[in-house]
Amino acid sequence: MGSILEVRDVSHRFGGLQVLKGVSFDVAPGSITGLIGPNGAGKSTLFNIISGFLTPSVGDIVFLGQTTTDRGIAARSRAGLQRTFQTPQVFRDLTVRENLVAGCHMRGRTGVLEAFFGLPNVRREMADARRRADEIIERFDLGPWREIPAGELPAGRQRMVELARAVMCEPKLLCLDEPSSGLSTTEVQTLMETLERLNADGMTVLLVSHDMKLMEVTSMVHALCFGEIIASGSLHAMRESPRVREAYLGT
Numbered sequence: 654m655g656s657i658l659e660v661r662d663v664s665h666r667f668g669g670l671q672v673l674k675g676v677s678f679d680v681a682p683g684s685i686t687g688l689i690g691p692n693g694a695g696k697s698t699l700f701n702i703i704s705g706f707l708t709p710s711v712g713d714i715v716f717l718g719q720t721t722t723d724r725g726i727a728a729r730s731r732a733g734l735q736r737t738f739q740t741p742q743v744f745r746d747l748t749v750r751e752n753l754v755a756g757c758h759m760r761g762r763t764g765v766l767e768a769f770f771g772l773p774n775v776r777r778e779m780a781d782a783r784r785r786a787d788e789i790i791e792r793f794d795l796g797p798w799r800e801i802p803a804g805e806l807p808a809g810r811q812r813m814v815e816l817a818r819a820v821m822c823e824p825k826l827l828c829l830d831e832p833s834s835g836l837s838t839t840e841v842q843t844l845m846e847t848l849e850r851l852n853a854d855g856m857t858v859l860l861v862s863h864d865m866k867l868m869e870v871t872s873m874v875h876a877l878c879f880g881e882i883i884a885s886g887s888l889h890a891m892r893e894s895p896r897v898r899e900a901y902l903g904t
């Protein structure tokens with residue numbers, strides 16, 4: 654089978670600042686693929702381009718064999734691509750459970766009018782969503798906080814809510830930007846186990862992180878430096894790579 658995601662010769666500039674230069678790589682279906690690189694390398698910019706928050710100056714994003722460069726965020730989400738943010742984005746005033754139910758709304762086939770009039774299939778869909786939310790809440794150890802507004806939770810827990818909400822949409826490809834920042838050592842361990850379990854269940858993951866412990870879940874890593882891929886391989890190979898060491902240490 655081909656790639657689930659192809660980044661094809663993507664370049665991007667903000668005004669006069671060239672942030673990405675001819676970036677190309679593939680994400681194999683069923684993999685946990687990592688993207689590493691020093692601060693300002695362009696990782697989040699690339700994520701914004703992959704998820705449709707930015708249109709690249711040059712190049713294409715191909716998702717499931719279809720060029721999606723010009724498709725919007727919602728269309729990509731419906732096609733099975735979800736992302737989380739470097740700063741966790743939750744609905745602060747909604748409870749943990751409501752956050753998850755809101756997250757899966759886009760999956761539903763119910764129209765706006767049906768939802769407004771509360772027709773039976775709406776009620777069924779909502780009940781399904783709540784049941785799924787409860788399952789995922791248990792999987793993510795969020796049970797004790799189910800009825801708490803997400804904005805009142807510590808940053809690490811908000812991150813888990815954001816991740817759980819993305820998982821509610823049953824993405825084929827889940828893109829995570831620094832998911833372990835703000836997490837304790839135990840929470841990182843839980844995150845790693847969760848990602849491995851999701852992956853075993855068939856979810857492909859693209860992971861951006863500075864956290865080399867977390868990166869141990871990856872099977873393939875691409876190193877980005879000043880907007881260019883400078884090395885690709887296993888995490889072990891990246892650790893040994895003189896180019897990667899030089900990029901990080903500046904020596």
Ligand SMILES: Nc1ncnc2c1ncn2[C@@H]1O[C@H](COP(=O)(O)OP(=O)(O)OP(=O)(O)O)[C@@H](O)[C@H]1O
Nearest residue numbers: 667670672690691692693694695696697698699739
């Ligand atoms: N909206 C923007 N306008 C102008 N410059 C930007 C914008 N967003 C990012 N940049 C610049 O683009 C470069 C790459 O930023 P980006 O956030 O993609 O890096 P990163 O690899 O995610 O870094 P970090 O590891 O710190 O998260 C940086 O020099 C940054 O200042």
Ligand SMILES: [Mg+2]
Nearest residue numbers: 696697698739
């Ligand atoms: Mg970033």
